[in-house]
Each structure stands twice: as structure tokens, then as C-alpha cells.
Amino acid sequence: MQKKNVAVVGVTGYTGMELIRILNVHPGFEIGAVTSRSEAGRALQELFPAMQGTRSGSIAVTFPDPELVARDCEIVFLAVPHGAAMDMAAAFLDQGSRVVDLSADFRLRDPGEYATWYGLEHGRQERLKEAVYGLPEIYREQIAAANLVANPGCYPSSVILALYPGLKKELFHAEGIIADSKSGTSGAGRVAKTGTLFCEVADSFRAYSLGSHRHTPEMEQELSLASGRDMRLSFSPHLVPMNRGILSTCYVDLRSSIQTEEIRKAYREFYKDSPWVRIMPEGVLPETRWVRGTMFCDLGFVHDQRTGRLIIVSCIDNLCRGASGQAVANANLMSGYDLDLGLDAAPLMP
Ligand SMILES: NC(=O)C1=CN([C@@H]2O[C@H](COP(=O)(O)OP(=O)(O)OC[C@H]3O[C@@H](n4cnc5c(N)ncnc54)[C@H](OP(=O)(O)O)[C@@H]3O)[C@@H](O)[C@H]2O)C=CC1
Ligand SMILES: CC(=O)N[C@@H](CCC(=O)OP(=O)(O)O)C(=O)O
Numbered sequence: 001m002q003k004k005n006v007a008v009v010g011v012t013g014y015t016g017m018e019l020i021r022i023l024n025v026h027p028g029f030e031i032g033a034v035t036s037r038s039e040a041g042r043a044l045q046e047l048f049p050a051m052q053g054t055r056s057g058s059i060a061v062t063f064p065d066p067e068l069v070a071r072d073c074e075i076v077f078l079a080v081p082h083g084a085a086m087d088m089a090a091a092f093l094d095q096g097s098r099v100v101d102l103s104a105d106f107r108l109r110d111p112g113e114y115a116t117w118y119g120l121e122h123g124r125q126e127r128l129k130e131a132v133y134g135l136p137e138i139y140r141e142q143i144a145a146a147n148l149v150a151n152p153g154c155y156p157s158s159v160i161l162a163l164y165p166g167l168k169k170e171l172f173h174a175e176g177i178i179a180d181s182k183s184g185t186s187g188a189g190r191v192a193k194t195g196t197l198f199c200e201v202a203d204s205f206r207a208y209s210l211g212s213h214r215h216t217p218e219m220e221q222e223l224s225l226a227s228g229r230d231m232r233l234s235f236s237p238h239l240v241p242m243n244r245g246i247l248s249t250c251y252v253d254l255r256s257s258i259q260t261e262e263i264r265k266a267y268r269e270f271y272k273d274s275p276w277v278r279i280m281p282e283g284v285l286p287e288t289r290w291v292r293g294t295m296f297c298d299l300g301f302v303h304d305q306r307t308g309r310l311i312i313v314s315c316i317d318n319l320c321r322g323a324s325g326q327a328v329a330n331a332n333l334m335s336g337y338d339l340d341l342g343l344d345a346a347p348l349m350p
Contacts, residue, residue: 004335005032007069007097009088010079011061012036012047014190015102018324019077020044024056026328026342028335031056032073035064064088070095075331078102079324081189086124089148093127098147098334100327106131106150107218117214133222134330135160136339137274144333151330154322155181155215155237158248160222161277161297162314165270167227171263172252172310174227179219181248182238184288187318195239202241213237244319245288250312260303263310267299275340276321286315293317293348295325295340 006023010016011034023031034056039047045057062068066088069076076092078085078101085103092099108114111122122128132139132146135157143149152160159179166172182205188196195201216235224231264279271277276295280286286298300313316322325343332341 001027003028003030004075005030005073006331007031007033007035007073007076008079009035009064009069009076011044012039012190013079014186014319015323015327016077016079017048017190018319019079019327020051020056022320022324022328022342024054028337028341029075029328029331031059033069034059034061035069036061037064066091066095066097070097073097075100075334077324077327077331082118083120086122086127090124090127093147100134100149100151100330100334101131102151102323102327104150104153104214104218106148107133107152107156108221110221113217113221117217134326135222136326136329136333137161137271137277138164138222140273140333140339143330144336146334149327149330149334151323151327153215153218154187154246154316154318155179155183155213155235155248156218156222157322157326158246158297158314158316159219159233159235159250161316162248162250162299162312163223163252164226165267166252166263166310166312167223168270169266170227170255171258171266172254174223174229174231176253177223177231178234178236178251179248180236180238180250181246182240183246183318184240184242184244186243187246187322188239201239205238205240207236207238210236242288244292244317246314246316246318246322247286247288248314250314252310252312254303254308254310257308260301260310263301267301275344285313288315288317289349290347291315291317291321293320294345295321295329295343296347297321 040063045051051057082103086105132142134149280300285300
């Protein structure tokens with residue numbers, strides 16, 4: 001197989017590291033460049049001793065110069081913070097590269113919504129209309145043809161996959177939905193912050209950004225497209241003392257007293273072409289360790305007979321399915337490869 005050269009911009013962060021873990025053994029991609037502003041000039045294995053002896057360990061980190069990087073790389077993964085990504089994406093596109101942006105900069109179709117939730121004006125609005133939301137289960141064909149893919153956020157990946165089929169097939173009401181999510185701490189990135197110090201996170205469990213988290217409009221945007229109406233969602237994120245994983249518990253009001261087995265059947269049908277969405281059988285609820293290091297999104301269903309509500313539990317790995325693995329899946333589609341090329345790892349258990 002003729003491999004395509006790809007670049008990882010922002011290799012010192014958690015999603016950059018996860019991209020290297022996946023690309024290191026990918027049969028269709030060669031790592032042509034890895035960049036960092038702070039670590040340029042060093043080899044990957046100097047930054048990360050854990051990379052010694054791997055195929056990618058000796059790759060030299062360079063400064064993120066779009067002109068130089070684009071010369072050798074067809075596809076660029078941007079693993080940098082929102083705000084920084086938009087100008088970089090534009091610069092790489094101008095150089096003729098195709099871009100998978102892991103940040104939030106091109107996820108919201110409305111730049112006004114971006115300004116409201118991210119607190120900054122979108123400086124590259126002219127590029128917004130060409131961006132495709134990178135959830136392969138929903139936008140497979142558009143992703144394959146795209147030059148700019150807006151890779152979904154980690155929480156939205158878990159919540160949208162849990163709710164989209166039920167809204168599309170009108171199994172439950174679009175009003176009054178609650179998504180209660182818990183994330184491992186790697187979701188907050190690798191940059192040092194007091195809130196993610198060991199003593200602030202270990203042996204504790206906290207809610208944050210209730211009613212105001214910036215992933216809310218992203219979920220509402222995609223779920224509104226599924227339901228065909230302008231949706232509002234209650235999204236409650238929590239930080240839990242584990243490295244990886246997101247578990248979202250979603251509460252919805254069923255339209256009729258449909259059997260849970262019928263719901264599973266409808267979800268299986270919707271996801272019949274996805275190698276990764278696994279519908280759990282009756283009595284089985286997903287756990288984050290079942291998806292660690294993988295692209296799986298596990299969905300469990302319980303009908304609460306007393307309230308009439310359906311409860312959907314969704315588990316993903318925030319760094320793989322919620323970021324870097326999904327980015328590689330999108331690059332697979334952009335390259336004409338099988339969706340799951342290089343992404344068929346089994347979970348790291350226990
Ligand atoms: N962590 C997660 O679970 C998820 C993260 N994301 C998104 O992916 C992106 C990367 O996240 P994550 O890896 O966690 O972040 P980190 O904070 O761990 O890493 C950020 C990286 O970006 C580089 N960087 C920082 N500022 C700039 C800048 N102004 N210009 C260029 N490079 C910069 C840093 O390297 P250096 O300073 O050396 O240049 C570093 O390598 C973010 O947009 C994040 O929101 C999306 C889904 C899930
Ligand atoms: C646990 C944790 O802190 N998670 C992050 C979200 C993860 C992320 O990186 O989101 P974007 O890609 O949209 O930036 C947060 O709540 O801010």
C-alpha cells in the first residue's frame with residue numbers, strides 16, 4: 001500500500017500523543033512531520049521516553065511552519081487549542097493541505113454562536129462553510145470529499161451517538177432531554193492547571209460548567225438536525241479521577257410505550273454500517289474500561305417503568321473515539337481507505 005504522509009501539529013499535547021500512538025502502526029499513513037513550538041529540535045523519544053524503540057521514536061519535532069510542513073504532508077492533524085487552530089487551518093489549506101482540526105474552531109456553523117460560547121470572534125468565517133462535521137456515522141460521504149474536517153468534541157461524540165438515531169426515528173421527544181456526562185481528566189489537556197493537579201482530582205468527583213459548557217451548542221446543532229426542530233438540551237459535565245473515558249447518562253421521554261428491544265433494533269439498524277457503535281444486550285450497561293484505547297462507542301438502554309423515561313448510557317474513550325482516533329477515521333475516509341483501517345484495536349482490559 002502506497003502510504004500518505006501526514007503531519008501532527010501540537011504533538012506535545014494529549015491528543016497529539018494519541019495521534020502518534022495510532023499513526024505509529026497505521027498501514028496507510030506515514031508520519032511526515034510532528035510539530036511543537038516549545039520542543040522543536042528534539043526527537044519524539046526525548047520528549048516521551050515511552051516512545052523509545054517504536055517506529056516513530058526518532059522522528060524530529062519541528063516548529064509548526066505551514067509552508068514547510070505542507071511541502072511533505074497531504075493531510076494535517078491540528079491538535080492545538082481552539083482560537084489557535086483557525087489561522088493554522090487557513091494557512092495549511094492555502095498551502096494545499098487537507099486539514100482535520102481537532103479543536104472546536106470549525107464545529108459550529110454559526111459564527112455568532114461561536115463568539116457567544118467561546119468568547120472570541122471567529123477570524124476565519126470564510127472557511128466555515130467548507131468545514132464538514134467529522135462524525136463518520138452521520139457525514140461519511142461529505143467527510144470523504146472534504147478539505148477541512150471539524151473533528152467533534154469528546155462530550156458531543158458520546159452524547160450525539162447516544163441520541164441521534166432516537167431523535168431521527170422519533171422514538172422519543174426532543175424536549176426535556178438531559179445528558180449527564182463524566183469525563184476522565186485527560187479531557188482537560190496536558191497544559192498544567194491547578195484544577196487538574198493530582199490533589200484536586202484524585203479521590204473526588206465534581207460537576208462543572210453546569211448550564212454553560214461550550215459543548216452544549218455543538219450537541220444542540222447536530223441533534224436539532226436529527227430531530228428537525230430547534231433543540232435545547234441540559235448538559236451536565238463532571239470530572240472524575242481517571243485518565244481516560246467518558247460515560248454519559250442520557251434521560252429522554254419516550255413518545256409511546258415502545259419496548260426496549262425495539263429501540264435496540266432501531267439503533268442497530270441505524271448503525272449497521274458502523275464498525276464501532278455497539279448496542280449492549282438487555283441487562284448489560286457499558287463501562288469506560290471496555291472502550292479504553294478504542295473507537296468503540298458502547299450504548300446501553302434501560303426503560304425506567306416508574307417514570308416512563310428511557311435512560312441511555314454511552315461510553316467512549318475521550319482521546320481515541322472522542323478525538324485522535326476519530327480524526328484518523330476521518331483521514332481514512334478522505335484518503336479513500338476503509339473507515340477502520342488501522343483502528344481495529346481491542347480495548348486495553350483491565
Ligand atoms: N483532550 C481531549 O480529550 C480532547 C481534546 N480536543 C481538542 O484537541 C485540541 C488539543 O487538545 P489537547 O491535546 O488535549 O491539548 P493540550 O493542551 O494537551 O495540547 C495542546 C498542544 O497545542 C500546542 N499549542 C498550544 N498553543 C498553541 C498555539 N497558540 N499555537 C500552536 N500550537 C499550540 C501545544 O504545544 P506547544 O505549546 O509546544 O506548541 C500542545 O502540543 C484542543 O483544541 C482540544 O480542545 C478534542 C477532543 C478531546
Ligand atoms: C474534562 C475536561 O475538562 N474536558 C474539557 C472538554 C474536552 C475538550 O477538549 O473539548 P474541546 O475539544 O471542545 O475543546 C472541558 O470540559 O473543557
